[in-house]
Amino acid sequence: MAVVAFLIKRLFQAALVMFVISLIGFSIQDNxxxxxxxxxxxxxSEAQREALRDEMGLNDPxxxxxxxxxxxxxxxxxxxxYFFKRPALDVIADKFPATLDLVIGATLIILLISIPMGxxxxxxxxxxxxxxxxxxxxxxxxxxxxxTAIFLIYVFSxxxxxxxSFGRGEHLVEILPGWKTGFLTWDGLAHLILPSIALxxxxxALFIRLIRSEMxxxxxxxxxxxxxxxxxxxxxxxxxxxxxxxxxxxxxVGGVQIGIMLAYTILTEKVFQWPGxxxxxxxxxxxxxxxxxxxxxxxVGLIFVVTNTVVDLIYTLVNPTVRLVGKQT
Amino acid sequence: xxxxxxxxxxxxxxxxxxxxxxxxxxxAPAEAKTLRxxxxxxxxxxxxxxxxxxGTLQFSHMVFDPLVRFTKxxxxxxxxxxxxxxxxxxxxxxxxxxxxxxxxxxxxxxxDVVFTMERMKQSPDFKGxxxxxxxxxxxxxxTVDLVTKEPYPLVLNLATYLFPMDxxxxxxxxxxGQPKDALVKHGNxxxxxxxxxxxxxxxxxxxxxxxxxxERFADxxxxxxxxxxxxxxxxxxxxxxxxxxxxxxxxxxxxxxVPPTDLERLxxxxxxxxxxxxxxxxxxxxxxxxxxEAFQDPRVRQAIVYAINNAGIVDKIMKGFGTxxxxxxxxxxxxxxxxxxxxxxxxxxxxxxxxxGYADGFSITMMAPNNRYVNDAxxxxxxxxxxxKINIDVDLTTMPxxxxxxxxxxxxADIMMIGWHPDTEDSANYTEYLLMTPDAETGYGQYNSGNxxxxxxxxxxxxSRTMVDLEARSALLQDVExxxxxxxxxxxxHWQNLSWAAxxxxxxxxxxxxxxxxxxxxxxxxx
Numbered sequence: 001m002a003v004v005a006f007l008i009k010r011l012f013q014a015a016l017v018m019f020v021i022s023l024i025g026f027s028i029q030d031n032x033x034x035x036x037x038x039x040x041x042x043x044x045s046e047a048q049r050e051a052l053r054d055e056m057g058l059n060d061p062x063x064x065x066x067x068x069x070x071x072x073x074x075x076x077x078x079x080x081x082y083f084f085k086r087p088a089l090d091v092i093a094d095k096f097p098a099t100l101d102l103v104i105g106a107t108l109i110i111l112l113i114s115i116p117m118g119x120x121x122x123x124x125x126x127x128x129x130x131x132x133x134x135x136x137x138x139x140x141x142x143x144x145x146x147x148t149a150i151f152l153i154y155v156f157s158x159x160x161x162x163x164x165s166f167g168r169g170e171h172l173v174e175i176l177p178g179w180k181t182g183f184l185t186w187d188g189l190a191h192l193i194l195p196s197i198a199l200x201x202x203x204x205a206l207f208i209r210l211i212r213s214e215m216x217x218x219x220x221x222x223x224x225x226x227x228x229x230x231x232x233x234x235x236x237x238x239x240x241x242x243x244x245x246x247x248x249x250x251x252x253v254g255g256v257q258i259g260i261m262l263a264y265t266i267l268t269e270k271v272f273q274w275p276g277x278x279x280x281x282x283x284x285x286x287x288x289x290x291x292x293x294x295x296x297x298x299x300v301g302l303i304f305v306v307t308n309t310v311v312d313l314i315y316t317l318v319n320p321t322v323r324l325v326g327k328q329t
Numbered sequence: 330x331x332x333x334x335x336x337x338x339x340x341x342x343x344x345x346x347x348x349x350x351x352x353x354x355x356x357a358p359a360e361a362k363t364l365r366x367x368x369x370x371x372x373x374x375x376x377x378x379x380x381x382x383x384g385t386l387q388f389s390h391m392v393f394d395p396l397v398r399f400t401k402x403x404x405x406x407x408x409x410x411x412x413x414x415x416x417x418x419x420x421x422x423x424x425x426x427x428x429x430x431x432x433x434x435x436x437x438x439x440x441d442v443v444f445t446m447e448r449m450k451q452s453p454d455f456k457g458x459x460x461x462x463x464x465x466x467x468x469x470x471x472t473v474d475l476v477t478k479e480p481y482p483l484v485l486n487l488a489t490y491l492f493p494m495d496x497x498x499x500x501x502x503x504x505x506g507q508p509k510d511a512l513v514k515h516g517n518x519x520x521x522x523x524x525x526x527x528x529x530x531x532x533x534x535x536x537x538x539x540x541x542x543x544e545r546f547a548d549x550x551x552x553x554x555x556x557x558x559x560x561x562x563x564x565x566x567x568x569x570x571x572x573x574x575x576x577x578x579x580x581x582x583x584x585x586x587v588p589p590t591d592l593e594r595l596x597x598x599x600x601x602x603x604x605x606x607x608x609x610x611x612x613x614x615x616x617x618x619x620x621x622e623a624f625q626d627p628r629v630r631q632a633i634v635y636a637i638n639n640a641g642i643v644d645k646i647m648k649g650f651g652t653x654x655x656x657x658x659x660x661x662x663x664x665x666x667x668x669x670x671x672x673x674x675x676x677x678x679x680x681x682x683x684x685x686g687y688a689d690g691f692s693i694t695m696m697a698p699n700n701r702y703v704n705d706a707x708x709x710x711x712x713x714x715x716x717x718k719i720n721i722d723v724d725l726t727t728m729p730x731x732x733x734x735x736x737x738x739x740x741x742a743d744i745m746m747i748g749w750h751p752d753t754e755d756s757a758n759y760t761e762y763l764l765m766t767p768d769a770e771t772g773y774g775q776y777n778s779g780n781x782x783x784x785x786x787x788x789x790x791x792x793s794r795t796m797v798d799l800e801a802r803s804a805l806l807q808d809v810e811x812x813x814x815x816x817x818x819x820x821x822x823h824w825q826n827l828s829w830a831a832x833x834x835x836x837x838x839x840x841x842x843x844x845x846x847x848x849x850x851x852x853x854x855x856x
Contacts, residue, residue, distance in 0.1 A: 041454045165580050273568065286731060
């Protein structure tokens with residue numbers, strides 16, 4: 001029951017968030033620039049541009065345009081991209097698998113490295129390796145993603161010639177209709193590795209530090225001391241009792257970070273010419289492709305709402321004392 | 330599936346050719362040669378008439394052929410037109426090449442030229458350029474007349490923009506019930522996704538913004554072309570460092586443009602074939618005489634020109650990747666007055682300011698884009714600092730081009746940056762758009778944010794539009810440059826250079842040109 005009520009509440013919140021986002025997105029579009037400048041050549045006369053603007057309905061009052069947009073939006077039509085000349089949502093759907101590949105790659109790297117490293121640094125904080133890892137994590141946090149990306153390209157692609165410097169490669173495997181992934185071929189992986197590392201760089205450092213500090217705090221708690229006193233084996237104390245309670249704040253932060261990761265995909269995809277939604281978005285901004293910009297903002301907003309809902313649900317699984325909706329009587 | 334088959338078929342055919350040809354002439358075996366190229370952007374559409382831009386024209390030279398084209402020396406070279414003659418002062422007759430076929434298999438005739446011209450005059454982007462034309466008239470199957478409203482000196486220049494489209498292919502209605510020749514700037518059309526030209530390459534597949542694949546047209550008419558590229562994989566790579574890295578790592582073989590910061594590095598690399606040349610895009614500042622009273626005084630405008638060290642900008646900011654300018658017309662263009670020298674002399678500038686009564690200077694605003702021209706924002710910063718030396722205090726704002734153009738249209742600052750490349754490669758075009766008295770009716774002076782107005786110059790440019798005596802016309806246009814120089818009508822900075830880089834063995838030096846339309850059909854790749 002609680003879960004259903006929670007989901008219904010979230011659904012309303014999502015609708016409200018979408019509405020506000022669309023309103024904000026729509027009201028800033030005049031400040032993004034003039035789409036006509038990107039659609040026509042430089043010597044086209046102002047009168048000609050004005051005629052096209054009229055034809056496209058860009059000269060209508062704000063409320064008329066917004067009402068027209070809302071009317072279509074509730075039917076799932078967010079307008080056609082000026083550049084791709086197709087429905088904006090279709091374009092995003094086409095580009096999404098590429099971004100998903102990248103996010104999955106980066107998430108794998110983060111999980112596989114940050115958990116063991118974080119735990120190790122918490123358990124043996126004075127160890128030499130732990131100090132090196134902590135030092136490196138400060139670097140990881142402070143170097144901008146695009147710099148990491150260019151550095152990786154120059155080392156592994158230009159100098160060593162091991163990995164590809166741009167794009168997704170040609171050998172992709174279609175695992176679901178419309179979803180081609182690069183994970184299943186060597187060529188695909190050779191294109192995936194560098195951007196995944198670049199995308200994971202900041203988040204990885206953050207997670208190592210987070211897991212370490214959380215775990216150190218947990219290790220100081222009474223029930224752990226009691227577990228030691230009881231003579232439980234070290235592994236059981238660390239990885240069952242302590243680690244499980246370390247996870248709670250990590251999941252909360254993780255949920256928020258997935259959204260932030262989407263922002264970093266814009267930088268990563270731009271440097272690697274990765275044909276995903278992040279690169280599509282930055283290009284849409286450069287081209288003043290307003291329908292696509294607004295559609296992207298709305299889809300990202302939706303992703304935020306969904307991930308946060310999922311995080312809240314996972315929370316209850318990890319820690320049953322957390323309640324979803326208010327207090328139950 | 331089909332393309333695998335075609336590929337297999339091509340290989341098989343080449344095998345046959347090899348078996349037959351090798352013993353006879355003993356030539357080196359012909360093999361598939363793939364060019365993987367990366368530009369900063371891909372063409373927005375497969376329709377050659379949808380957008381008047383460098384990207385579209387580069388694409389047009391691959392998939393279509395113009396009637397005539399410019400050589401490297403800016404002379405006219407026959408393509409689909411074998412020869413041409415002036416019939417009367419308003420008519421140019423073109424004799425078309427016979428035996429040319431479109432990618433669809435349809436034969437190329439005069440009707441296709443008429444169709445193309447009619448469609449051109451409907452195109453929002455191109456119709457301004459083709460405004461002087463009445464139209465094209467088919468005389469017989471392989472003869473066509475281009476008729477102008479008045480005597481017009483640039484018929485051949487514009488014939489380089491006339492890429493005949495396959496009339497039969499673009500006639501009828503598509504699956505959505507739209508006419509196949511529809512030209513819509515912001516909608517899906519048949520012509521924006523399908524192409525049938527006579528050019529050296531056929532579009533094989535296209536994923537917009539990601540990848541564009543071409544293969545050589547088996548029935549290409551120009552059998553004398555040395556070009557031996559059989560396949561082109563075109564990838565846009567927006568980010569300059571990634572584009573350079575991809576060339577260095579062998580991910581692609583040919584890139585353009587090369588960012589100025591990497592020129593030295595690529596030039597010193599033995600495995601890279603770097604080609605640069607002076608271009609015809611002029612970068613200037615315009616001084617708004619309506620917003621700033623002082624700018625109405627020619628001495629103040631001259632002082633500003635004298636104060637800005639444009640040679641220093643080319644040297645330090647552009648790393649030599651530009652040609653210092655004193656006028657709009659580049660060397661080789663009709664109106665280029667060779668004696669005009671760049672002016673830089675701070676003492677002279679100060680003296681002129683004093684003479685004009687502005688020794689104490691004044692404050693102005695300046696705007697420039699930050700992602701439109703090479704190093705645009707840095708150039709504006711340098712210029713602002715230089716003007717401080719003659720007591721002109723500059724409040725500079727830079728912004729992305731998407732936001733800049735609306736500001737430019739509003740004439741929102743006292744000094745604004747504008748670069749210009751004439752679509753016609755003709756000198757009059759610079760002045761027509763940048764410095765003639767703005768007139769919404771005629772479209773003259775559309776980009777004249779300085780509101781510079783000189784009736785004499787206006788008259789000379791209008792006169793040049795109908796002068797068919799090219800020598801007299803050239804002298805007139807040179808006089809225009811002299812007047813503008815004298816008047817300090819604008820601040821000339823430099824012409825941007827063009828740059829391409831490829832792996833060694835790919836002879837791009839033979840096919841690139843000042844218009845920046847590489848003739849890839851003629852590209853030779855060593856074995």
